Amino acid sequence: MNMPILIQAPMRGITTMHYRKAFVRHFQGLDIEMAPFISTVGADRINPRLLNDVLPENISGLPLIPQLIGNNADDFVQMAIALHELGYTELNWNLGCPHKPIRKKRRGSGLLPYPDTVDALLDQICDRSPCKLSVKVRLGVSDKSELMALIPVLNKYPLSEVVIHPRTAEQMYDGNVDLDAFEEAFHLLELPVCYNGDINNLAFFQALRQRFPDIVRFMLGRGLLANPFLCEQIKDGLTQGREATKHLDSDARASGASWLGARKNYVERIAAFHDELLSSYVSVLHGDHPVLGKMKEFWTYQSIHLSNGRQMFKKLKKTQRLSTYKAIVDEFLAKAEWVA
Numbered sequence: 001m002n003m004p005i006l007i008q009a010p011m012r013g014i015t016t017m018h019y020r021k022a023f024v025r026h027f028q029g030l031d032i033e034m035a036p037f038i039s040t041v042g043a044d045r046i047n048p049r050l051l052n053d054v055l056p057e058n059i060s061g062l063p064l065i066p067q068l069i070g071n072n073a074d075d076f077v078q079m080a081i082a083l084h085e086l087g088y089t090e091l092n093w094n095l096g097c098p099h100k101p102i103r104k105k106r107r108g109s110g111l112l113p114y115p116d117t118v119d120a121l122l123d124q125i126c127d128r129s130p131c132k133l134s135v136k137v138r139l140g141v142s143d144k145s146e147l148m149a150l151i152p153v154l155n156k157y158p159l160s161e162v163v164i165h166p167r168t169a170e171q172m173y174d175g176n177v178d179l180d181a182f183e184e185a186f187h188l189l190e191l192p193v194c195y196n197g198d199i200n201n202l203a204f205f206q207a208l209r210q211r212f213p214d215i216v217r218f219m220l221g222r223g224l225l226a227n228p229f230l231c232e233q234i235k236d237g238l239t240q241g242r243e244a245t246k247h248l249d250s251d252a253r254a255s256g257a258s259w260l261g262a263r264k265n266y267v268e269r270i271a272a273f274h275d276e277l278l279s280s281y282v283s284v285l286h287g288d289h290p291v292l293g294k295m296k297e298f299w300t301y302q303s304i305h306l307s308n309g310r311q312m313f314k315k316l317k318k319t320q321r322l323s324t325y326k327a328i329v330d331e332f333l334a335k336a337e338w339v340a
């Protein structure tokens with residue numbers, strides 16, 4: 001079986017350039033990142049501020065795929081040209097965002113029930129964009145039949161991949177992923193397919209690999225935010241700990257760290273990652289409030305596998321000052337154990 005390609009899911013507000021840069025300095029095993037969506041705008045409104053998150057000077061060093069959300073072919077193509085000028089050769093089109101205000105404007109998953117509109121947009125975009133295109137989809141707004149009806153349209157275009165999150169938009173992030181529907185879509189698609197959804201632990205990943213041995217690309221979202229060691233664990237597990245450890249070990253040695261030592265202390269690694277992310281936000285955001293907003297969102301996921309994470313998060317949520325925040329984090333991390 002091929003070594004899987006692991007892709008960090010775009011998570012708007014969370015997997016920012018600050019998060020991505022800190023992540024690759026502290027964790028291994030991830031192959032590609034997809035940046036959170038940028039809304040398409042007219043050519044006159046494209047500027048470095050809008051593209052800040054994906055400017056070459058802000059990338060982590062891993063291959064990055066920018067993502068666009070929109071339903072206007074001219075705007076999309078102009079953004080693709082701007083991103084191509086920055087050096088990007090591949091973009092992703094968000095056809096999965098489930099939020100109602102976006103859906104109502106027929107953007108994100110709101111386009112899934114309209115195959116003719118998607119067809120017309122893809123026709124223009126694929127013809128005029130200088131970048132290769134992939135799409136990220138859900139099963140539909142309310143029913144998987146919407147994706148199934150869209151697949152003949154997708155098959156007409158040379159898309160580099162179709163990332164499928166097998167939930168409907170109405171499900172948001174609740175309920176189960178529908179692996180039968182994913183399987184059906186995978187068989188109908190004549191394009192490379194990437195699986196995304198609920199890869200929260202090694203056991204689920206291994207079950208997916210067994211059921212879908214031909215899938216090599218996997219996108220990890222909340223599971224990786226909660227357990228940033230997950231890509232290491234997946235790759236380590238696949239090579240029964242030997243080849244991957246050797247590889248990770250040599251990387252760690254090259255960076256002056258002791259991988260085996262570090263592995264023993266997951267909490268210390270989380271603390272170092274946290275400190276770097278915090279300094280990064282402190283250096284660009286003004287005042288305690290915005291920094292605390294970012295860090296509280298970070299802990300929504302990052303506290304899950306800490307033995308005292310729940311109590312820490314409860315306390316953190318009420319904090320209004322950065323100094324109090326730091327004291328709480330230090331106090332809890334000093335006593336925390338990693339429980340994934």
Ligand SMILES: Cc1cc2nc3c(=O)[nH]c(=O)nc-3n(C[C@H](O)[C@H](O)[C@H](O)COP(=O)(O)O)c2cc1C
Pocket residue numbers: 009010011012013014035036037067094096097136165173196197198199219220221222223
């Ligand atoms: C807070 C949040 C922000 C998200 N932002 C984006 C986004 O910008 N673009 C996108 O395609 N999906 C976005 N998603 C969806 C994720 O990329 C992913 O598809 C979803 O979380 C399911 O994967 P998971 O079960 O591994 O988390 C977001 C999800 C969450 C919870």
